[in-house]
Amino acid sequence: MSSNYVQNIAVVGAGGTQGKFVAEELVKTGKHKVTAITRADSSGKIPDGVASKVVDYNDTSSLVEALRGQDVLIITMAVTAPKDTQQKLVDAAKEAGVKIVLPNEWGYDQDRNASFAKENLIGERIIQAREYVTSKGLPFIGICGGFWYEFSLGGGEVRYGFDIANRQFTRFDDGNIKLSTSTWEQVGRGTAALLSLKLNRDNENDKEPVISDYFNKSVCIESFNVSQNDMFESLKRVTGTTDADWKITTENSQERYFRGLGLLKEGNFAGFAIGLYTRAFYPDSAGTMPNTVNKTFNLPQEDLDECTKGAIEFAKTTKGY
Template sequence: MSSNYVQNVALVGAGGNQGKYIAEELVKGGKHKVTAITRAESNGVLPAGVVPQIVDYNDPASLVEGLRGQDVLIITMSVMAPPETHQKLIDAAKAAGVKFLLPNEWGYDHERDLKFAKENLIGERNLKRREDIDAAGLPWIAVAGGFWYEFSLGGGEYRYGFDIANREYTRINNGDIKLSTSTWEQVARGTVALLNLKIYPDNAVNKESTISNYFGKSVCIESFNISQNEMFESLKRVTGTTDADWKIKTEDSGERYARAIKMMQEGSRIGYGLGMYTRAFFPDGAASMPNTVNSVFNLPKEDLDECTKGAIKFEETFKGY
């Protein structure tokens, strides 16, 4: 008889930004065997306690064998990964008997606002991936943490509007629009809390929360619901600076977004990122998620200034895009 708990977890991208934190949190919990699905030519460093499984993405049989016996497949791939890779993983997961998937999203709960999903440039792609999983007859759960805080605050002006090294702040509109944002650690904690639940209720009258309650939905996780101006106040506290130490300018969100789309149409990768982030700061506040599971999963309240220090550390080693 199979267990009603997740025991075996396959993770694509276990050495990447988000994936390594999920892998580490799974290993730390001690309840799961964690397998990293990886290519032979990969030079990524896997977290301790993670078992590598070498696969060939051009050989369907290799992928199926690599996923056999896994309860869940978690996909955390770079945006630069070949677009067909996600479908290959879906097909292999179906053939291997994987019970459910966490697809490569890690953004916002796109089903809540389809206009936002389309205009933030990644939502339609993610909704299509959900359709592909549905077509394969597999359950899925989308983990939505908003934009990653360290990555977005420390990744350059075109993300959250800050060039930390040069002390420049581009305030979008009045800088007061709030959005949901999460650290890599918080997303990992929420993901593991989800996987620690029973998969299905023990019986029809059992009302306890289970993984199956979330099938076909987004599980929304949050570190902070925060505006640019609040991020700026944290940056000033952490760096010991004042407004006078920063070059501050203001840009209209609509004009910034239009500029981003034009850049993107001209082939600029920065334009894509600029548009994606700028849409989150539109006056409609669509990137502020009201339905987080933080209290349900007993996730900790994080220290904003400590996380801002993490963003500064990320900025010091960031090599672009």
């Protein structure tokens, strides 16, 4: 970094679900050179304006060479990626001289609620990844956007409890527990806004936020703080339906959570989604992130019903619609 701004940013997963929007928003700022780190067999489409470097994850020198000269490494990967992939990237980032790592998080702030982090099936992994980054002497910044709204609302009953195609709604408890949820675009905008700040303050009189304020912390972004019932009302408005048009059932959140764990033990991966999502709807409100950066970063307020329409369109692309 030759100035007080980060300029060169590498994105792993730039053709993927969240990474695509992060890369696109970084390009829109006009302040960064964005490079996608990709495998030779990757089928993801790299966004316009993004350079590409092909790597072999089994060849450390390949990773180091791709990351040399990069100021920031952003990691976005599916939960199905090999467990050691992130460690390989962090090791290479350290050797290549990368200054900041945004690890593969993109969910909830795991630091705020210890029991939530332990019980939500991904929290301990995220905390371990953070610890690994710091063990290498690198700062991390955890981008937390909660669950993706369209993906979760439109992704079937195992996520937010809605089977849109068949107009079925499973209400967890009374359906009034709220959580933070975000669109892919909002998380991308928030990440780009963060990395467009100055790295450090110019002097003691400089009171504007800077990137280093967020070292080894969570940066929480949201589109909406809503309950299942709020989502249901939006769905009814958008589809022109009433309660009578839906099959509505109720399930105790704790019983549902343990049912999910049981399915997972049997090898049914649907249990992972059931456990992961249901834990965020517990009465402890662990899925709400009160300390968002939306105002600080001047992020827009999105329209819930418009995003619900996006969830319906997403539902059409998933199995069972």
